[in-house]
Amino acid sequence: MKYQITKAEMEDPGSFAAELEKLNSEAKRIVETTPKAVKREIAKTEMEALTRTLGLPTDGSISLSLAPDEMSCSISFFPPNLGGALITNDMVAIQLEKNKITKGLDWNTIEETTFACNTELRQFSDVVIAKGLAPKDEIPAHFEIIQESVEADSADNTDGNNHRNKAVDHRNRSTFRIVEKDDVIARLIPKVLGIPGYTVTGRDIPFRRRPNDDLKPGKNVHQIGSEYAASCTGSMKMNDKSFWVDEVLVVDDEIGYRTGHIQFPGDVIIRGEVKDGFFVKSGGDIHCETTLDASNIDCRKDLAVRFGIIGRQDAIVQVGGKVQTKFIENCNLAAGGDIDFSVGIVHSVIKSQGHIRGGRQSAIVGSEITAMNGLEVYQIGSRSGPTSEIIAGVDFRIKERIEWIRDKNIELAMKLTSIENHLKSSPSDKVAKGIREKIKTSIHELNKAALQILPQLTKDDDVSVVVRGTAYPGTSIEISHVPYVVTREMSGVRFLLDKKAGRIKVEKI
Amino acid sequence: MAQKVLAIDDEPMILTTVKVILEDMGYPVTTTSDFVEGEREAINGDYSLILCDLRMPEKNGAEVTKTIMTARPDARILIITAFPGDPLAAEAIDAGAIGMLRKPFEISKILEVLTSEDL
Numbered sequence: 155m156k157y158q159i160t161k162a163e164m165e166d167p168g169s170f171a172a173e174l175e176k177l178n179s180e181a182k183r184i185v186e187t188t189p190k191a192v193k194r195e196i197a198k199t200e201m202e203a204l205t206r207t208l209g210l211p212t213d214g215s216i217s218l219s220l221a222p223d224e225m226s227c228s229i230s231f232f233p234p235n236l237g238g239a240l241i242t243n244d245m246v247a248i249q250l251e252k253n254k255i256t257k258g259l260d261w262n263t264i265e266e267t268t269f270a271c272n273t274e275l276r277q278f279s280d281v282v283i284a285k286g287l288a289p290k291d292e293i294p295a296h297f298e299i300i301q302e303s304v305e306a307d308s309a310d311n312t313d314g315n316n317h318r319n320k321a322v323d324h325r326n327r328s329t330f331r332i333v334e335k336d337d338v339i340a341r342l343i344p345k346v347l348g349i350p351g352y353t354v355t356g357r358d359i360p361f362r363r364r365p366n367d368d369l370k371p372g373k374n375v376h377q378i379g380s381e382y383a384a385s386c387t388g389s390m391k392m393n394d395k396s397f398w399v400d401e402v403l404v405v406d407d408e409i410g411y412r413t414g415h416i417q418f419p420g421d422v423i424i425r426g427e428v429k430d431g432f433f434v435k436s437g438g439d440i441h442c443e444t445t446l447d448a449s450n451i452d453c454r455k456d457l458a459v460r461f462g463i464i465g466r467q468d469a470i471v472q473v474g475g476k477v478q479t480k481f482i483e484n485c486n487l488a489a490g491g492d493i494d495f496s497v498g499i500v501h502s503v504i505k506s507q508g509h510i511r512g513g514r515q516s517a518i519v520g521s522e523i524t525a526m527n528g529l530e531v532y533q534i535g536s537r538s539g540p541t542s543e544i545i546a547g548v549d550f551r552i553k554e555r556i557e558w559i560r561d562k563n564i565e566l567a568m569k570l571t572s573i574e575n576h577l578k579s580s581p582s583d584k585v586a587k588g589i590r591e592k593i594k595t596s597i598h599e600l601n602k603a604a605l606q607i608l609p610q611l612t613k614d615d616d617v618s619v620v621v622r623g624t625a626y627p628g629t630s631i632e633i634s635h636v637p638y639v640v641t642r643e644m645s646g647v648r649f650l651l652d653k654k655a656g657r658i659k660v661e662k663i
Numbered sequence: 664m665a666q667k668v669l670a671i672d673d674e675p676m677i678l679t680t681v682k683v684i685l686e687d688m689g690y691p692v693t694t695t696s697d698f699v700e701g702e703r704e705a706i707n708g709d710y711s712l713i714l715c716d717l718r719m720p721e722k723n724g725a726e727v728t729k730t731i732m733t734a735r736p737d738a739r740i741l742i743i744t745a746f747p748g749d750p751l752a753a754e755a756i757d758a759g760a761i762g763m764l765r766k767p768f769e770i771s772k773i774l775e776v777l778t779s780e781d782l
Binding site: 541542543553556557559560563564566567568570571594597598601604605608611612627628629630632635636637638639640641656 | 676679680683684687748750752756761763768769770771772774775778
């Protein structure tokens with residue numbers, strides 16, 4: 155509201171006084187009807203503006219605000235007008251004392267702002283003049299694991315960055331890490347003392363103590379100052395309690411006539427090729443630093459291959475745990491855990507008790523895949539290439555046992571048919587009759603066994619097959635025995651089982 | 664009454680073995696290599712499950728499925744195929760087949776249908 159004194163009013167002071175009275179009462183009404191929270195903020199500016207308009211002097215003033223957590227305090231500075239009283243440090247000090255602001259005060263800012271406000275006659279809003287101090291947690295002495303990224307080419311990391319000797323949070327560890335003798339694998343980070351904090355009102359805030367992770371060095375680890383190194387070449391392992399190094403068999407050369415078959419109870423590192431006809435059996439993990447030209451591989455735990463797995467003829471790769479590789483080609487591979495591949499699976503039969511996950515641009519071509527917990531890949535099939543079959547939600551080990559029973563039963567059924575044909579012409583042949591009964595009993599026993607394990611076959615109806623790129627025609631997808639055949643190119647889709655309808659439904663992702 | 668199974672396939676080995684195995688489990692099996700007879704049986708007989716080959720010389724399994732499903736929409740048909748990605752398999756599923764069996768046959772899928780509670 156702005157009021158200009160007119161010439162008539164100058165000549166008639168009575169009329170001016172009446173107008174002034176009117177304005178004063180309006181100002182009073184504004185102040186009274188404004189909500190309390192807003193009132194404090196606008197009271198000064200509005201009233202000062204009003205009084206300035208009216209040509210009345212106003213004193214400099216301040217308005218103090220305390221944060222709800224009492225960790226900061228700010229002041230708005232309102233300048234004097236038309237010869238009003240200046241803001242003084244005492245005025246500020248009185249307000250601070252009144253609000254019990256005692257700690258973290260920044261008197262330089264207060265003095266500078268007060269001076270600027272008084273001299274420049276400019277308002278300064280919400281100037282922070284006191285800050286509390288947040289407490290710093292006490293961090294107990296703990297081990298930091300030095301991680302070498304063996305998994306640099308895994309499905310998750312296809313950008314080619316190889317972060318060697320990088321300290322990482324040990325909870326994000328890879329399952330497999332090969333270390334050389336005297337490689338530093340961990341360092342002891344000393345305890346960091348906690349520092350208590352305080353509020354601007356002087357209240358102390360105690361620091362917290364982070365729990366001790368209780369990680370301890372285990373076997374084949376020795377201390378060098380604050381660092382811990384491998385005492386032998388091996389595979390570094392860790393769990394929530396300890397880190398240690400398992401001795402491993404390192405095969406620097408190719409596996410062939412010079413080495414013979416490899417059978418080792420622990421982990422095996424292969425740095426060369428596995429020649430045709432030779433097998434590798436490991437009671438632990440197998441780590442292959444190049445391409446694994448697989449003949450016969452039996453790995454009880456995890457298999458990590460830096461490049462790819464190329465199968466030879468009837469090569470069978472059996473893995474108890476997880477598989478991590480770039481590609482799998484012409485291979486018959488069965489894994490008890492997840493399979494991560496970054497590039498592709500081509501002309502292979504792959505079975506997993508876990509989940510199969512392809513990298514950013516991964517493809518599956520001409521392959522038969524069984525993934526109990528589902529599959530995620532960029533592309534299945536191609537415009538002109540061979541088709542693929544994806545089976546999800548089924549335990550392949552149970553499936554294989556049932557199929558073995560079926561094959562035995564087919565053999566027996568054929569024998570039974572020929573014996574029954576024989577008995578048609580020689581009904582009194584007691585030997586044939588005896589054989590017939592034995593075969594029937596065997597078939598019955600096998601069928602009983604099949605029926606017993608049948609309930610374990612379909613594990614999870616909620617699994618899905620995700621194709622981030624394109625699924626090409628001819629791709630067959632089966633979830634918990636419910637089939638779907640892709641008849642046109644489908645992009646960015648998720649295949650799921652609609653249990654109620656007993657059909658596969660397709661969702662856009 | 665025991666659930667009956669009908670098998671339509673031009674391969675005698677499959678018909679013989681399916682019959683031996685399922686009858687041992689207590690499921691009477693009728694077999695035929697003639698699709699005309701198979702369709703007639705499927706429509707007129709009281710079969711809990713029909714197994715039908717996808718690639719037969721005179722009429723394919725998708726067409727047989729369509730014929731049966733038109734006359735008996737409640738029929739449960741499993742298609743037997745060597746190639747699950749076969750476009751005819753997709754046709755059979757669209758026509759109402761409830762699943763596919765890889766050749767020679769997958770006993771687990773047959774038993775799942777026969778032992779399912781909603782039959």
